[in-house]
Amino acid sequence: MKIVRKICLRTHRMGKWLIIALCSTLIVCCVFLDSVDQASSVEAGEVFEATLTARVNSAQERNNVRFVIGVLLPRSWQAAGNTTITYTSDFGNGDFVQIPSSVRAPNSGNNLPWSGALMNKFGIGPNLIDDMEWVVFWTREQYNIVNGDNVEIDAKISIRSGSQNMRFKVGYFVGSSEDGLNDFLGGPGALYKSMFSSCFEVTDGEGDIIDFCNPPQTFLTPFRSSDNDILTLTFDREIIPGPLGDDIFLCATAELADGTFKEVCLQKESNRLTLVEGLRGRFDITFWPRQHFALAEGESIVRLNYFFTDASGAIRVGYANSPDEPFTHTFRCD
Structure with a gap:
């Protein structure tokens, strides 16, 4: 009986240390989406702009990492070909490029490309009409992040709006090329973040107002x-x-x-x-x-x-x- 108790106690301690080791391995960085500054409306066919501020707190050295930004928009905007994103950061400045469809999002469960992985994870958010898509970009450059780094990135997003009158809620995602949609120990949030705006409107355009919000x-x-x-x-x-x-x-x-x-x-x-x-x-x-x-x-x-x-x-x-x-x-x- 005593032997069994010792084995159980030892197993419990080993499990505790295994969890600690797992934490050290998996929490390589925490991602924070601090703010998104965007207008409440845009005229149809004009450029919609948003400024996104995010942070990365690194707990382990990482090499050849790209920062990832996803945006949820109506399909009619054809945003993949109408978007430019530039950034300034503590680890460098540059621009974002669209992630090729052949690249799979890490930890997406179904081995999906990034756009499909975000749709599978977040859907269309609080929008009510299923006619939206996630367009996903990453930094053109790869970076090495040192253990203990706390870096900030400011991204300027510019997208040519569509021609249709509409109301919808813009979705935003930030993460990294290494961690993807990694839900650390079953809980979302440490290694990526998402956010949805209040209702945004396209005015002076064509046709009836398509209302995704109400x-x-x-x-x-x-x-x-x-x-x-x-x-x-x-x-x-x-x-x-x-x-x-x-x-x-x-x-x-x-x-x-x-x-x-x-x-x-x-x-x-x-x-x-x-x-x-x-x-x-x-x-x-x-x-x-x-x-x-x-x-x-x-x-x-x-x-x-x-x-x-x-x-x-x-x-x-x-x-x-x-x-x-x-x-x-x-x-x-x-």
Whole structure:
């Protein structure tokens, strides 16, 4: 019995020292994202700028390390080819370049490239429309970091904004080429940091405002689609409580590429929305636009204007519950 107790005690002590040794091995640096300074809006097509300040506290000598910055933006910005990042730091000055897609993010779990790894880890953050992407860059130069170093880096990010009116929350990531998404001892944060901005707006642009920030009364999926896709149109009656009950019908007008219009506004079964199971007040309808509007060969839809009605057709709900201003959707598949 005494021997067993000694073995258990010795095993416990060995485990304790193993954890300490593991800590010494893994905590090679702590990364801090101190601040991000960005404007609240930008005009469409103009340059969006942000200044990011971060620190690295090193607990072990590292060689040939690159500092990594990721930014979450709408896909329509095509930010990979429209971004420049320069930096000044205690270990050198220079610029960032996009990380090649062939480079896998260390500790990403699924051996993913950096952009996919960040999407797998953080998704689209607090944004509500899944039409965003992480674009990821690292310092052109590699650096040697000495044990005990506490270095600061200031990065200036410049990105040509897209042409579409929209609101969204910008995501930021900082880390290193060595540690990637290493969750030290199962907890996030020591070896990388992420942050999301408040709602940012693109103004004076094209089309309807695409709002990634606020829960929408209605939305179509897939978001990027054509009139030849099977679409699901969802209406959430609880976002702005209004006059509609459980009997809800779609009343829609298709604006065609040739400038003509086709309307389908009948209170019949093919236009009825159904309650989404398990979601109070949320209804949807799935349809094929080309069939729904009986398009002829050569005709195409560029935009939908639509309302929701009751069974009588007398009560009509549009944008912000207006009976006169329709919801709109512009087809975009780029």
